Amino acid sequence: MNQTSQAELPSVALSVLIVDDEPGMRSFLTKALASRFALIETAASVEDAEQIRRRAHFDLLIVDIRLPGRSGIEWHEALADQERRSDIIFMTGYAELDVAITALRAGASDFILKPFHLDQMLQSVDRCIERRLLKRQNLMLKRELSMVQTSTIIGTSDSMMELKQIIERVAPTPSAVLVQGESGTGKELVARALHQHSGRQGAFVPVNCGSIASDLIESELFGHVAGAFTGAKGSREGLFSFASGGTIFLDEIGEMPLSMQTALLRVLEQRSIRPVGSEKEIAVDVRIIAATNRELKAEVEAGNFRRDLYYRLNVLELIIPPLRERVEDIVDLTYFFTRQLATELGTQEVVWTHEDLMQLQSQPWPGNIRELRNTIERCLLLGKPPAEYWRAESQDSDIQTGQGYPDTWPLKAVERQHVQQVVAAHDGNKSAAARVLGVSRKTLDRKYKEWQQEDE
Known part of the structure; x- marks a missing residue:
């Protein structure tokens, strides 16, 4: 079997726990395996090793059989833990056949007699690494295949499963939908899912209302006729016309000027548009989906958003929970983005360790899914797994003098x-x-x- 390429190993961030009561052996293996593992921990007994294993996941355990207290074969917590199963290489200085058989039956990946040549240990370690990577890659492929088959919206948390069910139920209707959620939660993705399940044959046209100048937004949405304003040398169709028979997605609707809100209300009521400078109404069959990261009710009370338009848009309200409220979806999202970005960037496909996934799940993610995707992209480009990336970030922040803001x-x-x-x-x-x-x-x-x- 070919040995795992050491050039590939840093990006997969593997971890190993070495358990041996001889300090010299622990030091020797730590140095020998430094190029193959991003995390190396050591312990002198099963009891100490179990304490370490409880707080961190390890891809590989290298365990001496004869230890003070419990023997390596009696480390039942690690051997019986199917959920966080690690590969295990047992070592012993006693060439007893029954001990080797017991070790292999206990779940050992390999059994090595002391004293051993370094190459013998490295070959055994590399075989375990190859098996580990293959298992992870198969798991990731299964997850991604499942995601593609069920929905383009990633997540199996209760809130996301409920959201998917609502989308499938209301998508075929022509009713307006208001999607609310923090920035980066995936509001456009939800709008696209509504369109895809609607059966509408027209186009899906996304519009960022906050990125269009207030004096141009009416022309952009409804079009204009020649001579309607300075520079309008010819007629031009608006985005509503392009979306006819389909769906128009008005993102950041809270940024829309009040004057334009009035015009949009007329479209919702009359199902027609009037190009700038024209006296004729043009009938349009467009499903309107609006989205905002603002609290639109508060904007209504403040006089920044028309109350009647709010109620016309809010026939059905879909609220996307922030990522911090659906932590269980982070693993699925991480697998999805890792595969997607590795293909886009032309980088090596990687599978993160349990420690990496725990780090990702522990972050607050104020930027939500967008921030998670950007972080994974940054990790792939830098060749740093998430756990290593945050350790570096923490060290950088310690250098800075600012330690937050006064409580007052x-x-x-x-x-x-x-x-x-x-x-x-x-x-x-x-x-x-x-x-x-x-x-x-x-x-x-x-x-x-x-x-x-x-x-x-």
Whole structure:
């Protein structure tokens, strides 16, 4: 069997626990296996090893059979743990056939007699690594095949399963839908799923209302006739016309100017549009799906959003939970994005360790799915598994002098300070900062304008 290429190993972040009561042997194996494993832990007894195993997953256990206290073969917790099963290589200085048979029956991957040549140990380790990687790759392929067969929306948590069921039930109707959720939760993905299950033959047309200048948005949506305004040399169809027979997705609907909200309300009521500069109404068959990361009810009360339009859009409200409230979906999302990004980037396919997945599940993810995907992409590009990536991030943060904000600061002051720090970190590039913060550039400009007015 070919040995696993050492050039491939750092990106898969394997882990090993060495259990031997001889300090020299623990030190020797630690040095010998350093190039093959991202995490190496050692213990002198089964009792100590079990304490370590409880707090971290290990792909491989290298265990001496004769140990003080319980023997290696009596490490029942590790041998019987099918959920967190590790490959096991047993070592012994006693060439007893019945001991070897007992070890193999107990679940050992290999059995090595002491003293041994280093090559013998490395060959045994590499065989275990190959088996481990093959199992992980098969598991990932099964997960991805299941995801493709069931839905393009990834997640099996109760909240996401309920969301999928609602989508399938309401998709065939022509009713307007309002999708709400934090930035990065996948609102456009939900809108696309509604369109795909609707049976509508027209196109799916996504529109980011926050990225279109307020004086151009009506022309973009409804089109215009020649001479309607300066520079309008010819007629032009709007996005509603392109979406006829299909679905138009109005993302960041909360950013839409009040004047445009009035025009959109007319479309919902009359099922027709009027191009800018035209006196004629054009009938359109368009299903409208709107989305926002704002609390639209609060915007209505503040007078920033029309109440009647809110109720016309909110025939059915779909709320996408933030990633922190469906932690159980992070593993499936991680497998999906890892496979997808490895193909897109042309990088080696990897499978993360249990430690990596636990690290991913422990993060707050303020940027939600978008932030998770960006983190996985960054890890693939840097060749750093998530656990190693966050260790480096933690070390970098320790170097910085800032350790948070005073408890006496109001939330508004914390928000301002954080936004300004992110913008400064991107050398004043507000567009790049907005992507990291999970807001539109228009929202960022509005924040700066408000702060400027407060300072004056």
